[in-house]
Structure formats: structure tokens, C-alpha cells
Amino acid sequence: MLDKVLLTIGVLLYAAVVPYLEINDSHVFNPAWVAHARLHEVWQLFTNSSLGVIALWLTWFTPEGRGKASLIALLVTGGFLAAFALQDVYGGSMVHPDGSEKTAFGINVGVLGFGWVFLSSLFTFTRAGRRNV
Numbered sequence: 429m430l431d432k433v434l435l436t437i438g439v440l441l442y443a444a445v446v447p448y449l450e451i452n453d454s455h456v457f458n459p460a461w462v463a464h465a466r467l468h469e470v471w472q473l474f475t476n477s478s479l480g481v482i483a484l485w486l487t488w489f490t491p492e493g494r495g496k497a498s499l500i501a502l503l504v505t506g507g508f509l510a511a512f513a514l515q516d517v518y519g520g521s522m523v524h525p526d527g528s529e530k531t532a533f534g535i536n537v538g539v540l541g542f543g544w545v546f547l548s549s550l551f552t553f554t555r556a557g558r559r560n561v
Contacts, residue, residue: 431487431494431498431552431555431556432487432488432494434548434549434551434552435483435484435487435494435497435498435501435548435549435552436484436487436488437545437548438501438505438545438548438549439480439483439484439487439497439501440480441541441542441545442476442480442501442504442505442542442545443476443477443479443480443481443483443484444477444480446473446476447473447476447477450469450473451473454524455469456469456470456473460525476504479500479503479504480500480504482497482500483496483497483500483501484497486500492556494552494555494556495552495553495556495557497552498549498550498552498553498556499549499553501545501546501549502546502549502550502553505542505543505545505546505549506546508538508542509539509542509543509546512536512538512539522536522538
């Protein structure tokens, strides 16, 4: 049951909370973003949310699906963490146009949240692998 709860919290973060936070003037409807960038943002939100629905189904309705659900969460959140780590290479930033950045304990909240989901998904992925041996 611990694995199901951890996976569900992680999925809700990337499949529901992130779209809630990004469907506004700072992202999807940001007039400063070129239309092509907004299209990619909406594509990413639809893709991650769709993957989240699949991960929840695998977690709760298939006997051995938690390993696959964990892998999906690792890919989604690992993709964000890789983009964050490489932001200087492509000119990305988590700093808003007004110079602010959402942080907690001096760490970007995206890194904190997705870092936690990544580590908890690694935990559930490892446990799923042990059960299938």
C-alpha cells in the first residue's frame, strides 16, 4: 500500500498540480512566449497528464503495474530534472520575468517536488523489481 500511495502522490503532482500551476498568464497564455513555445508547453502538459492517468491505472488496477508506473514517473520527473540541470546550455531558467523564483529552503520548488517524486519512484521501482525476481 505504501508504494501505491507514493506513486499516487507523485502522479498527482506531475499530472494535476503542474497543469493547474501552468495554465495561466505565466506559461500557457504568456504573451511574451512565442506561439510555438506555448504549443510545446500544452503538448507537454497533455502528455504528462495522460501518462499520469496510465500510471494511476497501472498502480491501482494491475497486479504488477507499480514497476511500470514507477518508470513513467521516473521519466517524467527525470526529464524535468535533466532540463533544469542543463538550463545554462540552452538558455532556460526557472526565474520569472520579474526576477523572482519560487523556492523553499533556498531550493527551487520544482526541483524539490520533482526530486522527491523521482526518489520515491526510484524506491517503488526498486521494490517492484524485487517482488518480480
